[in-house]
Amino acid sequence: MDTKDLSKVQKDREEKLIKLRKAGYRFPNNFDKKDQISHIIKKYDSEKKESLEKAKCIVQTAGRIVLKRVMGKIAFMTLEDSGGRLQAYFSLDNLRDELEEAKDLDLGDIVGISGDLFRTKTDELTINVKTFVLLTKSLNPMPEKHKGIVDIETIYRQRYLDLMSNKESRDLFINRNKIIQVLRENLEKEEFLEVETPMMHSIPGGANARPFETFHNALDKKLYLRIAPELYLKRLLVGGFEKVFEINRNFRNEGISTIHNPEFTMLEFYEAYGNLDKTTKFIQKLVQDAVFAVNSTLNIQYENKPLDLSANFRIITLKELVREELNADSLENPDQIMEVAKESGLKIKDGWGWGKILLELFEANVEKGLWEPTFVTDYPYEVSPLSRKKDYDEGYTDRVELFIAGREFANFFCELNDPIDQEERFDDQLKQKDLGDIEAMFFDDDYIEALKHGMPPAVGVGIGIDRLVMLATNKSSIRDVVLFPTLK
Numbered sequence: 138m139d140t141k142d143l144s145k146v147q148k149d150r151e152e153k154l155i156k157l158r159k160a161g162y163r164f165p166n167n168f169d170k171k172d173q174i175s176h177i178i179k180k181y182d183s184e185k186k187e188s189l190e191k192a193k194c195i196v197q198t199a200g201r202i203v204l205k206r207v208m209g210k211i212a213f214m215t216l217e218d219s220g221g222r223l224q225a226y227f228s229l230d231n232l233r234d235e236l237e238e239a240k241d242l243d244l245g246d247i248v249g250i251s252g253d254l255f256r257t258k259t260d261e262l263t264i265n266v267k268t269f270v271l272l273t274k275s276l277n278p279m280p281e282k283h284k285g286i287v288d289i290e291t292i293y294r295q296r297y298l299d300l301m302s303n304k305e306s307r308d309l310f311i312n313r314n315k316i317i318q319v320l321r322e323n324l325e326k327e328e329f330l331e332v333e334t335p336m337m338h339s340i341p342g343g344a345n346a347r348p349f350e351t352f353h354n355a356l357d358k359k360l361y362l363r364i365a366p367e368l369y370l371k372r373l374l375v376g377g378f379e380k381v382f383e384i385n386r387n388f389r390n391e392g393i394s395t396i397h398n399p400e401f402t403m404l405e406f407y408e409a410y411g412n413l414d415k416t417t418k419f420i421q422k423l424v425q426d427a428v429f430a431v432n433s434t435l436n437i438q439y440e441n442k443p444l445d446l447s448a449n450f451r452i453i454t455l456k457e458l459v460r461e462e463l464n465a466d467s468l469e470n471p472d473q474i475m476e477v478a479k480e481s482g483l484k485i486k487d488g489w490g491w492g493k494i495l496l497e498l499f500e501a502n503v504e505k506g507l508w509e510p511t512f513v514t515d516y517p518y519e520v521s522p523l524s525r526k527k528d529y530d531e532g533y534t535d536r537v538e539l540f541i542a543g544r545e546f547a548n549f550f551c552e553l554n555d556p557i558d559q560e561e562r563f564d565d566q567l568k569q570k571d572l573g574d575i576e577a578m579f580f581d582d583d584y585i586e587a588l589k590h591g592m593p594p595a596v597g598v599g600i601g602i603d604r605l606v607m608l609a610t611n612k613s614s615i616r617d618v619v620l621f622p623t624l625k
Contacts, residue, residue, distance in 0.1 A: 175220025245275030343367030382406035492517025
């Protein structure tokens with residue numbers, strides 16, 4: 138439809154609305170929608186033609202007109218709501234003079250109808266409309282009914298059109314909700330308490346990331362949109378809550394890609410007296426249950442490749458993965474790590490220690506190749522400012538990340554609860570910030586004070602909800618699973 142035709146359609150509809158307003162139409166808000174279309178279908182779809190006619194099943198529902206056929210003294214329209222589609226039959230016998238008003242309805246209009254159910258000659262469940270009311274007049278035409286919305290820019294920028302015309306998109310976001318509910322149910326079953334922590338922080342913390350800045354006029358104070366809720370959740374452990382979780386938004390002022398959106402949804406949970414072995418098994422269950430909830434199988438296809446999530450996930454150290462991939466003889470000391478880095482062609486920046494170099498080797502050479510689910514353990518101390526050091530090797534920490542299909546899905550570790558050690562780590566982060574690392578952490582004095590009151594040993598977990606939904610629904614871009622993604 139070209140611009141000229143589109144303008145004509147809009148003009149015709151606006152003229153209809155003007156005529157309706159003169160007759161007293163005011164977009165009514167008093168219709169009682171007693172029956173969801175999906176409930177009507179579920180309850181009556183198996184009923185035989187004879188039994189429907191005999192029972193005179195009266196229903197009252199509302200929906201958007203998505204199909205329309207006018208034939209003289211009758212009209213058939215298909216109404217759609219969030220639950221499905223159902224045919225409506227408008228006839229002169231039932232409506233008399235109002236039939237002409239029904240014929241004048243447009244695709245996209247939202248109407249409320251009531252009547253009894255029957256089956257057509259083609260056995261289609263249909264409402265025999267006895268009364269109807271125009272609830273919303275649509276001034277813009279609907280997307281083309283057969284193709285729906287196919288332009289990616291339109292899908293992302295005008296999601297309402299995408300949802301209006303593509304059932305697959307509506308189903309995807311219903312599945313997103315199912316996944317979040319499964320995660321929540323698992324946590325509540327284990328007696329975790331759901332909490333809410335601040336979205337605006339005086340000091341951004343809990344992750345290495347660049348924050349968004351804002352300003353509170355009344356307080357005359359700079360604030361930051363949170364990059365992670367971690368430090369507040371751990372304050373709750375100090376306060377006496379032993380199992381807490383939060384599902385909410387984080388904000389990071391970084392690049393946009395198919396796997397990064399400036400605002401994204403995270404699950405974070407913390408368990409006092411937890412351990413990595415127990416937590417690893419629980420995270421595997423969370424992922425498996427989420428994927429199974431919308432696929433009814435753990436053998437799925439992702440990006441046109443088979444992916445088996447049914448077996449126990451692999452567990453291996455970061456150092457061993459780098460050694461295997463680069464065919465290194467050994468990575469047991471800083472000199473060996475530096476030598477392997479030089480041989481691999483890694484560009485080393487000023488201020489990088491051996492731990493940062495080892496992580497860069499992993500990210501450059503290993504990460505994208507981890508297709509099957511893999512728990513990567515033992516991250517270097519240098520790149521884990523909030524993690525507890527390992528008892529047998531203080532160069533590494535009790536930290537694990539889960540990778541699937543070449544992407545990180547979870548980050549978890551035994552929490553650092555030594556206030557002196559944490560203070561030193563924050564100092565190290567400030568040095569990195571002075572060297573130009575804009576993602577390095579700030580020094581949080583109040584958090585140090587909280588730790589000095591004593592935080593129990595604990596394990597903390599962060600899981601990216603958006604990426605988990607991408608995996609479970611076979612989507613390659615985060616924009617597909619976020620209702621309103623951030624765009625240029």
